[in-house]
Amino acid sequence: MQQESPLRKALILGDKSLHDITEDVCRPIEGKASKAWKIAFTVSAAALLWWVICISITVGEGIGMWGINNSIDWGWDITNFVWWVGIGHAGTLISAVLLLFRQKWRLSINRAAEAMTIFAVICAATFLLSHIGRPWLPYWLFPFANQFGSLWVNFNSPLVWDTFAVSTYFTVSLVFWYTGLIPDFAVIRDRAVARGDKARKFWYSLLSFGWVGSAKNWQRFEEVSLVLAGMSTPLVLSVHTIVSMDFATSVVPGWHTTIFPPYFVAGAIFSGFAMVQTLLIITRKVLNLQEYITIYHIDMMNRIIMITGSIVGVAYITEFFIAWYSGVEYESYAFINRATGPYWWAYWAMMTCNVITPQLFWSKKLRVNIAATFIISIFVNIGMWFERFVIIVTSLHRAYIPSEWAMYSPTWVEVGIYLGSIGLFFTLYLLFVKFFPVIAMSELKTIVKSSSSQAKKKGAHHHE
């Protein structure tokens, strides 16, 4: 039996038994969809439809429908790609890195955070595919035997590294998530059998792969989880490192800096945790999971937002300092132009949202305040979008040759694809909360005897 210090905060409130956990997590799946869910789903599906229209226009007419031009050849497309892929990083951090560090507060949030990872990477992939211009030739990104004169992809190129990194990241995150879901699907299957619910029995039998939870199954399950966590940890760091190398290995002023990999990884975790907060604050309320996703969980995530936000702030200032200290005129100009040039508003929006707002979390009062957390998480999401916009557009619009200097603004098609991708994300997330267990029941049940409120009471009683 595991023992835990009574000084540690309880992770499951309200004296839950094993059966209560099953009931609370299965209730939204087995009941009818609520009115709030239906309204949210309709809005998201409408946005998704808008995405389909804008993507069809882009594919049918070509990239000319966007506002990008010869100087600014990456605009909202890559801004959105990096934004989405960065958001995905928090899910892997929670499920893999916190598993390696044996942080038990990951247990009630890891499932939803991993789902967010997968949906965010799907959204990111749509931007990669649409920005290549001929999305019906996506296999050109991969090395394949061809008759174009033995022409292979260039393995020296960060864009090829990115293809390998994002596809490995997506597929490995997917199997990690799915393997964790199998025992929980079996719970819903057995409940459906007990209630004689034939449709659910059929679907969840199929999804649960015949899981029974024998001793050998669990032994392998735990080893697989641990090894996958051990591999996902360097993997998630490699993904945003490689995304940053898409920029850092070029010679564009403002991009060509060695600070990019750690700075991008910190930014990715920062934005990802903000998105987890945005999603879970609503999810816990709507699905009535406040006793599992507690104020303590929110507090812990806010601390991560604060620390990664501070790392990002230091990175911004370091970049500025090095641009001046290096004595390279192009580099210095790029940064002065960011802060005072025609896109100054984007730079200051980024600085305000990413550097100033997370500092508010030094206050414990704000860290445990749900409304404040929600508002700050939205600010961080906006700020991190502006960060990518600033890096991409302000560097490209004033490069080496003044005759190339240009301005960029998105067309309605680009704005539509972006808003539509948020619709795609929320459509997938809403389907997830309706049909999949939002909390990893089988993992959470392992801490009922050590970290729940009734275990703490018992422990305190025992010590008297």
Place this chain on the structure above:
Amino acid sequence: MSKHIFAIFSDEDVLMENIKPLRAKGVKIKDVFSPFPVHGMDHALGLKSSRISICAFLYGMTGLGLAILMTRYMMITDWPMDIGGKPSFEWYKNVPAFVPVLFESTIFCAAHGMVLTFYLRSKILPGVTAFVPDLRMTDDKFVMQVELKDESTESEVTALLKAHGAEEVKEYGK
């Protein structure tokens, strides 16, 4: 086939405490089904430790090897490209630029190979019918599967199981 009976427990600690005395008394425990992983269960039942992480390592090395062969063949043998005048005729001089691809391929093969092995070895695949002696075993009950050497010992073993904390003892499908 010999007969199996199923003892239902509702506390994993009671179950764990009683595995050893039951085995000492000659009760043949075939398996234990639980709604979550119970630590130490594999040792208590005398299961061998899993070799799946060794598989993962071998798959990872395979992935690394394939990636080395791929980059070597495509970039050096088949179509060496002059990129910024950098050396393109020896793999080892180019390898720093290939590290990301080598790394990602290693992880890709290790992760997917290991998960596939896990699914196949544990027979968890789409379409498999689950063996469920008690429907509550994925919710909050722990089910011990006991093999009877001789059907005549059933009442004796049942009494022994009940004396060691089992709440009910039943047959499959009943």
